[in-house]
Each structure stands twice: as C-alpha cells, then as structure tokens.
Amino acid sequence: MRGFEYLEPTTLSEACGLLKRYAGDAKVFAGGSAFTILMKQGLLQPKALVNIKKIEGLRGIRYDPVEGLIIGALVTHHEIETSELLKEKLPILCELEHDVANIRVRNMATVGGNLASGEPLTDLPCVFISLDSKVKISSSSGDRTLPLEKLFVDYYETALASDEILTQVMLPPLEPLTGVEYLRFSSSSVVDKPCVGVSTRITLDAKSQALRTVRIGLGCVAPTPIRARRAEKILEGKPLDPQRLAEAAASASEECSPLSDLRGSEHYKREMVRVLVRRAVPKACKRAQGS
Amino acid sequence: MKKRVNIFVNGVERILEVEPWVTLLEAVRGLGLTGAKLGCDIQVCGTCTLLLDGRPVSACSVLAVDADGRQVLTIEGLGDKNRLHPLQEAFMDCGALQCGYCTSGFILTAKAMLEESPRPTEEQIRSYMGGNFCRCGCYPEILEAIRKVAGL
Numbered sequence: 001m002r003g004f005e006y007l008e009p010t011t012l013s014e015a016c017g018l019l020k021r022y023a024g025d026a027k028v029f030a031g032g033s034a035f036t037i038l039m040k041q042g043l044l045q046p047k048a049l050v051n052i053k054k055i056e057g058l059r060g061i062r063y064d065p066v067e068g069l070i071i072g073a074l075v076t077h078h079e080i081e082t083s084e085l086l087k088e089k090l091p092i093l094c095e096l097e098h099d100v101a102n103i104r105v106r107n108m109a110t111v112g113g114n115l116a117s118g119e120p121l122t123d124l125p126c127v128f129i130s131l132d133s134k135v136k137i138s139s140s141s142g143d144r145t146l147p148l149e150k151l152f153v154d155y156y157e158t159a160l161a162s163d164e165i166l167t168q169v170m171l172p173p174l175e176p177l178t179g180v181e182y183l184r185f186s187s188s189s190v191v192d193k194p195c196v197g198v199s200t201r202i203t204l205d206a207k208s209q210a211l212r213t214v215r216i217g218l219g220c221v222a223p224t225p226i227r228a229r230r231a232e233k234i235l236e237g238k239p240l241d242p243q244r245l246a247e248a249a250a251s252a253s254e255e256c257s258p259l260s261d262l263r264g265s266e267h268y269k270r271e272m273v274r275v276l277v278r279r280a281v282p283k284a285c286k287r288a289q290g291s
Numbered sequence: 292m293k294k295r296v297n298i299f300v301n302g303v304e305r306i307l308e309v310e311p312w313v314t315l316l317e318a319v320r321g322l323g324l325t326g327a328k329l330g331c332d333i334q335v336c337g338t339c340t341l342l343l344d345g346r347p348v349s350a351c352s353v354l355a356v357d358a359d360g361r362q363v364l365t366i367e368g369l370g371d372k373n374r375l376h377p378l379q380e381a382f383m384d385c386g387a388l389q390c391g392y393c394t395s396g397f398i399l400t401a402k403a404m405l406e407e408s409p410r411p412t413e414e415q416i417r418s419y420m421g422g423n424f425c426r427c428g429c430y431p432e433i434l435e436a437i438r439k440v441a442g443l
Contacts, residue, residue, distance in 0.1 A: 001312045006294060006356050032353065033334060033349075036314075039312075049311070053357075101422070102421065103400065104348050104349045105334050105349070108353065
C-alpha cells in the first residue's frame with residue numbers, strides 16, 4: 001500500500017474531473033475499509049485516491065414522501081444502525097447492522113462503498129434490491145439514476161465508469177400492508193461475512209389477503225445480489241400456503257449460483273437459501289398484516 | 292508527496308508530515324505511543340483499536356491523512372500515572388489479561404461502548420465487544436471487568 005497521491009476535492013464536479021483526468025488510475029475513497037485491504041494485498045494499486053469525504057451533500061439520511069428514504073453515499077453502517085428515522089421507517093436496516101462486521105468497521109465503512117465496491121458478501125445490497133432501490137450516480141457529464149440491480153455486474157464489478165461517483169441510494173416508500181424481513185446466516189463467527197442472506201418484501205392485497213407483490217433478494221450466493229424471480233412469481237397473486245411456499249423456496253435455491261468456499265459448499269448454501277426463504281416469507285407476511 | 296496533517300492525539304495537537312499511505316497506527320506508534328498493536332492488519336482482531344472522535348476504529352486501516360483535524364485517543368491518554376481509568380483498574384482487579392497484546396483495544400472499545408450506552412445489557416456488551424479478539428482466552432475476566440465498571 002504505497003505510491004499514491006491523496007486528493008481531496010471539495011465539490012462533486014471537482015472530484016469527477018480528477019477521476020476523469022486520471023482515466024481509471026484514480027479510485028474513489030471514502031471509509032476505506034475494503035479499499036485498504038485490497039491495496040495492502042496488492043490487488044489494487046491506484047495512482048491516486050480521491051477522498052470524497054470533504055464534499056458537501058453526500059451525508060445524511062432523509063425521507064421524502066415521493067422518493068422514499070434517501071441515504072447519502074457517506075452514511076456509515078453505524079449511522080444506519082442508530083438512525084432514529086430508520087428505526088421508524090425501516091427498522092430491519094438498523095437490526096441487520098448489529099451483525100455487520102464489527103463496530104470499528106461500522107464506524108468507518110460507508111453505504112456508498114458497500115455498493116460501489118461490488119463486494120458480493122455483504123448484507124445491505126440484498127435488502128436494497130428487494131426494496132426496488134435506485135442509486136444516483138454523478139460524473140463530469142451529468143447525473144444518472146440506475147436501478148440498484150443494474151449496478152452489479154459481476155464479482156467486484158459494477159456498472160460505474162471510472163469517472164463516476166455513486167452519490168446516494170433511494171429506497172421507495174413502502175406501500176400499506178407491506179412487510180420486510182431479512183435473514184442472514186453466518187457459518188462461522190457472527191463477525192464474519194454472511195454465508196447466505198435472504199431478504200423478502202411482501203405487500204398483501206387488502207381484501208383477499210393474497211400476496212400482491214413479492215420480492216425475494218438473495219445475497220452471497222451469486223456473483224452479485226440477485227432476485228429470485230421465479231420464486232416471486234410462484235407466490236404472487238395467491239394466498240400463502242405451505243406447499244406453494246416450499247415450491248418457491250426450492251425454486252430460489254435453484255435460481256442462485258453459489259460457490260463452494262470456506263463458508264460452506266454449494267449444496268449447503270442452496271439448502272440454506274431454501275430454509276431461509278421458507279422462514280423469511282411468512283415473517284414478512286406477518287409484518288405486512290401488522291403494518 | 293508528503294502531506295502535513297494536524298492530529299489531536301490525547302488532547303495534544305501534533306503536526307505530522309506523512310506520506311498518504313502511512314496508517315494512523317504507524318503514525319501514532321511513531322510518536323512513541325505503542326499501546327495499540329498491529330495484529331491481523333485487516334480490521335478483524337481489534338488490537339490496533341483507537342478512538343477517532345470518540346469512536347473505535349481499526350487504526351491499521353485508517354490513513355493518517357484521514358485523521359487530519361480529528362481527535363485521537365490512545366490507551367496512553369486514559370487516566371494518568373497517579374490515577375488509572377476505572378476500566379484499567381477493573382481489568383487489573385479481574386485479571387482480564389494474560390499477554391496483554393489485545394488489552395488496549397479492549398479497554399478503548401469498552402470505553403466507547405460505555406459512552407454510547409452507560410447502562411448496557413449483557414447482550415449489548417457481548418455484541419459491541421464481539422469484534423475484539425483475545426487469543427489468550429481471557430473473555431470471562433474481560434466481561435467481568437466491563438460489567439464491574441458498567442455497574443451490572
């Protein structure tokens with residue numbers, strides 16, 4: 001980890017200009033938790049780091065009745081964990097953060113970095129995908145908004161160009177009668193990266209109590225966080241029954257493509273997906289009834 | 292190219308000229324404050340824990356340039372020669388260490404936790420302290436020491 005310049009722009013346009021000038025040899029730097037590891041291991045050797053922490057407007061969590069929750073790229077995991085606004089609007093995010101890495105990482109690591117690193121073994125992206133989230137991206141040529149699902153391309157690979165900066169993530173407002181549940185399973189210690197994560201968002205039909213909208217996000221079991229679309233289809237439009245739930249859970253376990261590694265074999269992870277989907281869906285339904 | 296940074300270490304302003312890749316841990320140890328240790332180097336073990344603006348961070352992975360203008364507390368800044376911090380006293384009373392390599396990290400983390408939640412539950416203590424490792428296995432004594440200071 002040496003031989004780089006440390007640049008500290010104070011505006012977004014200045015930062016994008018620097019990234020453009022270095023044409024791929026400069027990297028956006030925020031919390032630095034993932035980045036310092038990659039640099040120490042020699043996997044990344046940028047000529048410059050562009051520290052974006054001195055730029056105004058990338059912090060804070062706010063709620064807009066139309067756009068929903070807007071989380072700035074520089075918001076740390078610990079800020080999510082302790083946010084009063086999130087406790088009210090989407091408490092599952094605060095709860096899941098208790099198990100993210102350790103308090104030191106949660107104090108430094110940012111939401112923007114979590115998403116822009118393309119790291120597949122994390123929690124938030126899986127939940128955000130099940131919420132149909134979008135990300136806002138800036139570059140010297142302007143801003144664009146992208147469905148979060150489209151940000152992730154492959155292991156550690158995103159749709160961000162080398163001169164683009166992810167500035168915020170937007171989580172649309174939840175409809176009435178909606179419940180969200182996230183279940184994470186760690187196969188070693190709790191401070192380890194998750195082995196499997198399953199996030200479900202379910203909106204019930206007011207009259208029939210059928211599952212009107214179903215989202216199932218799977219984390220850590222594919223090159224990117226993914227949606228189990230076939231499983232969603234199996235459940236959508238009908239009331240929840242054990243057989244359909246088993247069918248959807250089995251489908252989800254086939255829709256992913258986990259790798260065998262120290263956190264579990266491919267077979268084991270598929271089984272865990274099946275179990276977690278079976279557990280998460282009824283919990284989300286229960287929350288939806290109470291919402 | 293070296294950068295000039297002002298870091299407030301244990302309340303004293305220090306002006307350092309550092310290359311951007313120098314870590315906060317290296318910078319602080321370079322000042323002779325060697326309580327914090329390099330362990331895993333990947334933010335897992337907690338031996339390099341320092342408090343940055345009151346919050347625990349892995350100093351092995353924080354760039355010193357990133358601490359510019361900020362407050363850093365090291366174990367040396369807790370208590371003084373005549374009077375130790377209550378956590379330091381409790382760690383000694385409970386025998387909460389063997390080799391001592393992890394101790395400064397544990398004490399600083401516990402200090403931050405008690406400032407965030409002065410009356411933590413057992414579960415809160417275990418969850419907050421779960422990111423600090425003691426390879427001598429003094430966990431029961433460490434927890435006992437923290438409980439003692441927390442008044443549990």
